[in-house]
Amino acid sequence: MNTTQSQPVIGILNISDRASAGIYEDIPGKACADLLREWLKTPFELDYKVIPDEQPVIEAELKRMADQIHCALIVTTGGTGPAARDVTPEATIAVCDKLLPGFGELMRNTSLRYVATAILSRQTAGTRGSTLIINLPGKPKAIKENLEAVFPAVPYCIDLIGGPYLETNESAMKAFRPPNN
Amino acid sequence: MNTTQSQPVIGILNISDRASAGIYEDIPGKACADLLREWLKTPFELDYKVIPDEQPVIEAELKRMADQIHCALIVTTGGTGPAARDVTPEATIAVCDKLLPGFGELMRNTSLRYVATAILSRQTAGTRGSTLIINLPGKPKAIKENLEAVFPAVPYCIDLIGGPYLETNESAMKAFRPPNN
Amino acid sequence: MNTTQSQPVIGILNISDRASAGIYEDIPGKACADLLREWLKTPFELDYKVIPDEQPVIEAELKRMADQIHCALIVTTGGTGPAARDVTPEATIAVCDKLLPGFGELMRNTSLRYVATAILSRQTAGTRGSTLIINLPGKPKAIKENLEAVFPAVPYCIDLIGGPYLETNESAMKAFRPPNN
Secondary structure, eight states: OOTTOSSOEEEEEEEOHHHHTTSSOOHHHHHHHHHHHHHBOSOOEEEEEEEOSOHHHHHHHHHIIIIISOOSEEEEESOOSSSTTOOHHHHHHHHOSEEOHHHHHHHHHHHHTTOGGGGGOOOOEEEETTEEEEEEOSSHHHHHHHHHHHGGGHHHHHHHTTOOOOOBOTTTOOOOOOTTO | OOTTOSSOEEEEEEEOHHHHTTSSOOHHHHHHHHHHHHHBOSOOEEEEEEEOSOHHHHHHHHHIIIIISOOSEEEEESOOSSSTTOOHHHHHHHHOSEEOHHHHHHHHHHHHTTOGGGGGOOOOEEEETTEEEEEEOSSHHHHHHHHHHHGGGHHHHHHHTTOOOOOBOTTTOOOOOOTTO | OOTTOSSOEEEEEEEOHHHHTTSSOOHHHHHHHHHHHHHBOSOOEEEEEEEOSOHHHHHHHHHIIIIISOOSEEEEESOOSSSTTOOHHHHHHHHOSEEOHHHHHHHHHHHTTTOGGGGGOOOOEEEETTEEEEEEOSSHHHHHHHHHHHGGGHHHHHHHTTOOOOOBOTTTOOOOOOTTO
């Protein structure tokens, strides 16, 4: 399908009213990019956006990144809490074909080691076609803790949904692929 | 919004066919009230009801407590198991704007330390407007174990959804609020 | 209800395109049968099927086993991953009256001790009338790890939904029933 693309594309979607208005610098998105560059051996391109906490805007952007850009992976940052403006999980659920509840469970469990308020995150993950979508929190420290916890399963997940084969830098991040699959 | 109220209100909803018929004493509701009085430094009023396991009745009561009484928090007890009459989670899901799956996950995980049947509880939590709703089990011992596990995140959750600022008695219950928020 | 049946019936549903086409032997189904025979003291009959990963076929088979055969328990194997052909959870959710999220949470948590890709499993459990349905993975080793983790709660769950009283061989599998219930 990606006949015109030489490299896998990963989408980073920073969802934040204040960052999209230019009030805050886009630190969460940069944190994601740095981690992906450190962990992935396979060269990849980034598709990068900062948008407000508006459900239709988030859904449209997720669809564009999945259906037109054919991202192997999209990570979102922010908008996963219980506040009225937090609608990232709602948008993710709306566009996904299949939800993967194990991602949210493991990310919350991991964050619980650091903060009792980890249970307030409604972050989830799922697939849309051959794209894996993962919701991450908004703070760089929590982004790292969360993405580090689930990333070992990401390359194999992308294999299973028909995306590109991603290799990790084993010294920084060990991906797990079951034998005989 | 609560211009006429001097104190935050917390709703306790004991959902039990037998307690509402007067066959059993309302021990679960009293257990919740005792814990809240022990843990909360901020003075609060209680709104207190014992109702049968009827989904429309539960939904109506949750809506009344949230929309008319403007409860900061509603805790329900009972009706979370797999039996046909257990419909508390269904009613909660029906009235909530946002679900918070991390509460149910942590409460089941906590109960699993004591009983293998913890996985049978379908208890959840969520928000309706500025009200946080949390399902608890029916037995006082399990109520304490469950509410103790999630309560450190409750005051900050209520901050985020626009409810009143609740302070805890730090010696009995340490609430967690992230710095710089 | 099961007036014509002398023994409880347990359904085993192996969901696999390749096993149903005869390409693979039905090892997962046999693994389930062996575990159930080892763990259960109460004599039981098996209803046993191998079917392809087709959601309408899975739903029809779950309904037949629950509504016509009055299975106390149905275990499915396979079809719980993120791939397009994996639709066992979708079929299970579609036929269940009540979902029991604690089963999937505990099974994923258990599998995480062995493989990082445990979070890719979307397996769930739920009830349809007096039948408990549990999704298991496809590999015998993972089937054992998963079913062993949740089985202590299975007999009491079946009590609560009005199914037959199942006793376990205590030396191999300890069922848990709360006192005074």
